[in-house]
Amino acid sequence: MKYCFGVDIGGTTVKLGLFQVDGTLVDKWEIPTRKENQGEYILPDTAKSIQENLKKHNVEKEDIVGVGVGVPAAVQGESVVKSTANLGWGYKEVKHELEQLTGLKVKIGNDANVAALGEMWKGGGCGYQNLVMVTLGTGVGGGIIVDGRILVGVHGIAGEIGHLTVNEEETEICGCTRTGCLEQYASATGIVRLAKRKLENCKEDTILNNENITAKDVFDAVKAGDAVAMDIAEQFGSYLGRALVSIAIVLDPDIFVISGGVSKAGEVLLEYIEKYYREKALWSTKETKFALATLGNDAGICGAAKLILGA
Amino acid sequence: MKYCFGVDIGGTTVKLGLFQVDGTLVDKWEIPTRKENQGEYILPDTAKSIQENLKKHNVEKEDIVGVGVGVPAAVQGESVVKSTANLGWGYKEVKHELEQLTGLKVKIGNDANVAALGEMWKGGGCGYQNLVMVTLGTGVGGGIIVDGRILVGVHGIAGEIGHLTVNEEETEICGCTRTGCLEQYASATGIVRLAKRKLENCKEDTILNNENITAKDVFDAVKAGDAVAMDIAEQFGSYLGRALVSIAIVLDPDIFVISGGVSKAGEVLLEYIEKYYREKALWSTKETKFALATLGNDAGICGAAKLILGA
Known part of the structure; x- marks a missing residue:
């Protein structure tokens, strides 16, 4: 051997x-x-x-x-x-x-x-050769596999999808010095930002607490049926789902694999992403598969x- | 031989x-x-x-x-x-x-x-192995080369960049049944649409005529120093330049090669695209090259x- x-x-x-x-x-x-x-x-x-x-x-x-x-x-x-x-x-x-x-x-x-x-080899994308991994952690990262090989890019930065512009109206600056990046809405810190914005002027009943809120709190509240948390998850799903529509138009992959700390929320996360993805996707890219990463560390x-x- | x-x-x-x-x-x-x-x-x-x-x-x-x-x-x-x-x-x-x-x-x-x-082999992208061709004709098409090979995609539709969403506010329907597609602003017909919208309520002096206007007319007027035409070209450049920023974040190519009927306008076209591209691009993708296609038919x-x- x-x-x-x-x-x-x-x-x-x-x-x-x-x-x-x-x-x-x-x-x-x-x-x-x-x-x-x-x-x-x-x-x-x-x-x-x-x-x-x-x-x-x-x-x-x-x-x-x-x-x-x-x-x-x-x-x-x-x-x-x-x-x-x-x-x-x-x-x-x-x-x-x-x-x-x-x-x-x-x-x-x-x-x-x-x-x-x-x-691709042993995890959530097993059996596919064309895969986009979306890592939702402190930031949003990406990894692209085409025909079983990593797409590296000329400067080694292909797949930096956390910095796709998804909101032209944003005024807060992203870590990259630009504005309206996917990372500002779909990372763990981005979800907290969305939650704080929502809770600031929120008159509805919610189990969410503006102090020390985390992305996990938001998705736990979603699972508990909290309407305010669901609205935050809709915003998250809309930004991320639409970004993946663009990525699918460029790459036309077999599957999106969602990983990182935020993905521990489980299948409910995919529901919110796929809802907006399937609605907006182009032609046969509507059929692109979604899975959670399975290999963890x-x-x-x-x-x-x-x-x-x-x- | x-x-x-x-x-x-x-x-x-x-x-x-x-x-x-x-x-x-x-x-x-x-x-x-x-x-x-x-x-x-x-x-x-x-x-x-x-x-x-x-x-x-x-x-x-x-x-x-x-x-x-x-x-x-x-x-x-x-x-x-x-x-x-x-x-x-x-x-x-x-x-x-x-x-x-x-x-x-x-x-x-x-x-x-x-x-x-x-x-890539014999034209505007000669010498490079990672290239995105953007064809500005009746529609907007794309072709992606990674490491010297065509990126086909799982359904054969990778690179359909004419249908990247670039304007969430658009209400007119694109040929793909979606709205706000790049093709609605950067194709020959898209440029005519931009021109007609601009000229409808335009009080400024211009050599452009709302009847039977073509994309060529717009860029000819730009070359003649017409301010209204320049404003239309800015809109075109902004939509296309920002779409190419997203494509570069995903693919990180060596070069964008611009082809199709609209590209006959020549270098002036690249100026308007690159202006918005360089302003908005991420990190080292700011250095990505631009060229006009040279092989024609x-x-x-x-x-x-x-x-x-x-x-």
Whole structure:
């Protein structure tokens, strides 16, 4: 049997997985991300951990196809990171350095893109080759898979769908310095913004409380039948559903896979998104499928493994 | 030397080209498109014309790599058309039928996508592998090339960018039955609509005349320094520029290539589009290049040849 490693480098921990090439996860573990000295220990720590794991499982280096790596940064040519504040790195030849350190073949990808590949391989998008993953977390991220391969883009920023303009009237500034971005309405913080705006002048009865409100509170209240929460969810669904209509016109994918903290709300989330999507979608893109992500924190290591195994 | 054929099947004529595999155009010609009897003569006529051309140039069948074909329809798997009113075809296995008729390898693609491939190979996008072609004609069409290959989409309708929603306030219905589509503002007919709306209540001096106005009239007046025409061009540029911002966020291409009848206005057109694009674009997509298409009516046969030659 041949094996590969999937590595997901995050700001707090580096997650690692040893996989058989048939997709079976043999072992998974994590190590701390040491960001000191411009993150210079991260790749050596990762390489050391890989060597130790080979010994632990009595696997020979010759039986390792390679190492796939997801990083929180734009990636060029499956090899180079220009800079990532999250890890302290400036320009870094990640592929080359980790190949030197491990003696194994390495491919790297942006973490959101790699997670999308993971969900295609073993998760919510299993069985499809054309997938858009929409990650609803603190921000809104995206990962695009076309014919089984990551769509990277020329500057490594394809799929940054959180910054699609969905409201020309917005006056508050987004983190990107522009206004009316999807992220301002469909991220966890965006949903809180929508809720606060709604609750400010709200005369209706509601179990929602304007203090310390979270996106989870909103969808819990939706499930409890709260009309005010449902109205906030309608706004969320309208912004996100219409953005996905545009994405489907450009890419015509098999499936949208919804992931991230907000997606823990479950199927009810898809109902609000799909309602607006199906109403507004063009022609046969009305049939595009929707699913929740299923891999959770393992999407990164799975996708990284698939990256090195190839389409 | 090896050769290939590029064929562009249109509603009025079938255009054909004999190419050397290095891209040199050896011969080009056209035959009428006979649409009688559900278009049953179109492929036999094409095959006969290819045979005659082989004889004319004294080229052996063994020296032909294959035949690439662009058709005015959504295409699945480089082989099948489900239906196209333009040619009278219902479900048709175009690849299989033309292979039987010619004894040559055949690949087919949607005509807008194939033209984009042509502009990448030998036209305005030459030297780039990631390109979005925007065709401004009676409607607005699109063709997307990623890593040198056509992005087809699961239903064969990826890149139908004329139907991106750019105005939520629009009340007039688009041909697609939806409202506020890019095509309603950036096609030749869309520009006329913008002009008529502007001229209806216009008190300013202008050389534009509300009767029989065309998109060409508008851009001719822009070049003559007409302020009213410039205002119409600003509206056009704003709608199209902002739509391309969204497309760049999804795809992050090297270059936008602008083609179709409206593009005959020349560089002035790019000025109005780029003004809004550069202002609104996200991060490094601000640097995305713009060019006018250069192949005109030859884009189809060139792209069809490139389709059969491969990425």
